[in-house]
Amino acid sequence: MTSATQTLARWLTALAPGDVPGAVSWVATRCLVDTLGVMLAGSATSVAGMARRVIAVNAATGAAAVAGDALRVSAPAAAFANGVAAHALDFDDNCYAGFVHGSAVIVPAALAVAQTRRADGQTLLTALVAGAECQYRVGMALGRPLYDRGWWTTGVLGAIGACAASARLMGLDAETTAHALGLAIAGTGGMKSVFGSDAKPLLAGRAAEAGVTAALLAEQGARGPLDALEHAYGLAALFNDGHFEAKWLNPPEDDWCLLAPGVDVKRIPVCLSSHAAVDGVLKLVAEHGIERSRIAGIRCDVPPVVVANLIYPHPRSGQQGQFSLPFAVAASLLFGELTLEHLDDALMADKTLTALMERVSMVSGPRWQDASLLTVAPEGAEVTLSLHDGKTFSCFMPKAIGSADYPLSDGALENKFLRCAGRVMEPATSKRLVAALWQLPRLADVNELAEMMTLPRVDGI
Secondary structure (H helix, E strand, C coil): CCCHHHHHHHHHCCCCCCHHCCHHHHHHHHHHHHHHHHHHHHCCCHHHHHHHHHHHHHHEEEEECCCCCCCCCCCCHHHHHHHHHHHHHHHHCCCCCCCEHHHHHHHHHHHHHHHCCCCHHHHHHHHHHHHHHHHHHHHHHHHHHHCCECCCCCHHHHHHHHHHHHHHCCCCCCHHHHHHHHHHHHCCCEEHHHCCCCHHHHHHHHHHHHHHHHHHHCCCCCCCCCCCCHHHHHHCCCCCCCCCCHHCCCCCCCCCCCCHHHEEEECCCCHHHHHHHHHHHHHHHHCCCCCHHHHHEEEECCHHHHHCCCCCCCCCCHHCCCHHHHHHHHHHHHHHHHHHHHHEEEEEEEEHHHHHCCCCCEEEEEEEHCCCHHHHHCCEEEEEEECCCCCCCEEEECCCCCCCCCCHHHHHHHHHHHHHHHHCCCEEEEHHHHHHHHCHHCCCCCCHHHHHHHHCCCCCC
8 A cells, every 4th residue: 555655745746837827936036035034134143053053063064054144054954943043032923734834944955955955946945835735734634633732833843845845856766755755744843831931932943954854865775664644653643643535645636735725924023813803803993993091901802722822811922922822913003013023022011012911801712613614714703892982893803814815915924024124134135035936937946045044243253
């Protein structure tokens, strides 16, 4: 019988650029634009600096660039450092196929391998599509139980996408690719206790690194368990109560995961679980001309997964604020738009902000017991504003602005890239870089992107 990894590997290696629909390629291009932007911004964070200091000491010199730096290291090391940077600000995309941050792991891995193999832009784009589809289809096969049990699915599934994209770029055959995927799956893991700590971006980086390493090991002849997904002691049995819908591993026809459920691009730099509620509050305020001082209370009725993710009602740091519904709502009301600048530890003690946060409550009512509602609104919100004069206003937001159902325009996405990249590079360079990304299939050598991404660090890291 053909195993799950063999099924994925056969499709992956047979995929030709012409097999990828134009709409799928464009989603992958948008993922690359978004990820490189947040990666560049994230390179200035302290946790990304920690990752660079580690690889500066321990990694081999190589051809792969580290975003926002002058370092050139081996592909696994670059994938690690760039994966950390891409997820450091929690501003990267999400996909409900597994409830994962997909691109923050897949893009750094693929970019690092593409540089070392001097791939062209079309080859990189096809690898990104292949890596994403492999990871997301495994995510669909596993379904919700994995995430609901407390596993951080980015850490668990990320190595699959990173490995698949890497294997594709290395030109591995189907048998070798299947062993690479087996190696990646057998060693995977991650738990949601990482939320609000440095461990979250660090594990995203480790997933990218692990995927690249698994592909490199298989290229050298290492053999992995071909039944790592469906084995009695495999991922589905041990992590997911045995739930595994193998039909999702069949090659996509018109059911590409990059299109449905699609990829959600973040408008604001906090956990996606808070976005629908924030959008609902801002919608009510704008539609009814409600001044902030008139608001007595803000009630957000959200699915259980949102309650489980947004665990900091009284955040004490910017990282904790990213997993706090009161902070996301209050900061959006106070500043008009929640930006990276507001992820400031000192701001968490601001009296105006904390007073507004106290008016925000989060509940999960009986409506969310309806499985069909969770399908259309997995992190939705029913928002009710109560005013001091007794009036109330409510609205329901199934998904956030920026989600696959309500996508940001290409122009809005480019503006996000320029704002993010502008934190570490000159405007002219960031404009040249994003222009090259939009035209990725025309790029003769991916290293042209790397040249624009590398910058000397003033801290010498």
